[in-house]
Amino acid sequence: MKQAIGKLLWWFEERLELRTSLWTVMRHPIPRDLRTQVGWLYVFGSTAMTLFVLQIVTGIGLGMVYVPSAGEAYESLEHINYNVELGWMLRAIHNWSANGMVVLVVVHMTQVFLMGAYKYPRELTWMVGVVLLLLTVGMAFTGQVLRWDADSYWGLGVGVAMVGRIPWIGPELVELMLGGPSVGSATLSRFFALHVFVIPGLLFSALAVHLYLVVRKGISEPPQPDEPVDPATYEEKYEAKLKTGDPFFPDVFLRDAAFIGLTLLVVVGVSAILGPDGPGIPPDPTLMHVEPVPDWYFLPAFAVLALSPPSLETAIILIAPVIGVGIMLLLPVFSGTGQRSWRRRPVAVLVVIACFLCYGVLWELGVQEPWSPHMTAWSGEPVPPHMLKGLSPKELQGAAVLQQKTCRNCHALDGLGGQRGPDLTDVATRLTRDQLIRQVIQGGGNMPAYGKELNRFEVEALVSFLETCKPKGYAAAESSVVTDRAD
């Protein structure tokens, strides 16, 4: 039996000659230095690729049920969630492995950048990697559009408005993207084609080039501070290292396999616990209570666009991405040789820290959305009971006026409510009675005037409540100018 199987395989081998092609690739030597713990930093790329394969597999499953039509997409997603056996799990895995892929691509890129692996002779590998990052982001955005709920509908609107600002060809591009002047029935089929055929096709091609370069140019050895890259001598030194290297399969592959296995377990576990993402509120522009938010990876962009002054918007939308991508693409051209170790590249380390800090801060702002009023806070967020203790009847009425006039939509009490305006929990320590009255009636500093919305009784009640808004033991604000009222 064994001999028969062996013969059969040999028949294929004679024709495919995998021994000299695939097997050689599988056995390509990896520098010995990876044997130490540092080798665990080299697993992110292959794991991201595995998640991409998982995306393809789950995506095919979803593609069998999903209907890419504006009228039916939402229902088909609900159908997958509620009626298709384990359909929710398929959606969950597709979603969470997409999230994992974005994370791992960024982690992989950071590792390559910090370890200087993009330097000679692997510049092109890095450049193709940047293209892969952009394609991954493209997959994420088009995938968000296919989820076809209110978030995706309005997110698409933002994306289209950005494209529309491109000089000369903007309007034509928008029409091409949407299949018409506005989001309509043709839009979703276009994004379906992009998400399922065009971008994955490009991703596969770029991935093939990336992998070819990785194998052809070899895995970069962990950098040593005293071994800067010199194109004249690098190849020779690297060849010498490879002579004592370990074959990729099975020695190095096992470490990749272990991390891939762990990642898959995490993806499946998170999917089982947290489930699929949406679909949320239907993509119906007549639903007024929608507060659309993009997927987490786009939150920093959301924050930047919301916070930037109108005069800078076009520059931020059109020029900043070109500069950013340009810098990333051309990075190996500017610093393709020399020191690789992060211990001798403080600027590189600082750049990474600054990038992650900016991303983190903007992300947090995107989560908080302080620029956006919380439209249901006035009727849904109770006044904290401790702020009501010991109040006079008038002050209590003032708190009710504060709620009914929707002040809470922009002003929080005890952190609950909108953040568009300042938290009022301790407003009495900042503003005097006169200032409070003026602020309520005349507005100012981004706040509209409420003079015409309130009668004088309401102003009196409201201000008397606001005067009680200070922590116990704190003095009320005092006017800096004392006027003699007798004058």
Added chain:
Amino acid sequence: MIEQLFTSRPRRRQKPLCGVWYRLHGWLCVLPLLCCAGCFDSLPGKPTEAERYRRPNTIMDFATLYKTHCSGCHGANGDWGPAPPLNDPMFLAICSDEELKKILTYGRPGTPMPAIAKQHGGALTDAQIDSLIAGIRKTWGKEVTPSDPPIPKYLPPEAAGNVEAGKDLFASHCAGCHGNAGRGGDMAGALNDSGFLGTVSDQLLRRIIITGRPDLGMPNYRDAGSKPLTSEEIADLVALLASWRTADEGLTNETDAARTSE
């Protein structure tokens, strides 16, 4: 080479494992999978019907409706809000469903209570308002033990209250906390204040005198004085408070100046 791998590669001999584990190791791998397959439906990530999006006008669940539309003023649990408590059995005993529906539909003009019916600028449909009323009764309505004299009626008697009689009643029942002539005392703040009286209706005053504010420690009609207040006496008290409102005292001149200068 592959042929060699299959035919001539020396195999490591399996070490004999302990009997039970050796025989069962295949099953030990399969069992967790079978367990998982059995409990896929009970995994926490599986979307439930409750998570499915429903249009706001189809939500009938009391807890959600209350949390979204009422808790801002009436408190998270129906009390401890700036507006009078809804979890007050005495209030629910005297206020009929029709009256509640009227308040919810039209609001209380002149007070912070807005109309919440769609046709009057609010957000809720008629059916939702009915569901809200039913929920309030079911959650907080309790059988109130009959008292002698019975609890005064929610709506005022037809005859107008007597301000002079109200003054005496105020002195005996209210001044202890709210101070002489309602100017505020140690226990409770002023009532003779246009900021308060200008933002409450007479009906609300009557309700608060009957039910008190149990959450804030204000006694009801029975416990405020030496003997319970009658329906007419409450009307007298309301008439007194209303007369203070017309006098328009207590409003500071800055507010007036600022408003008239516009």
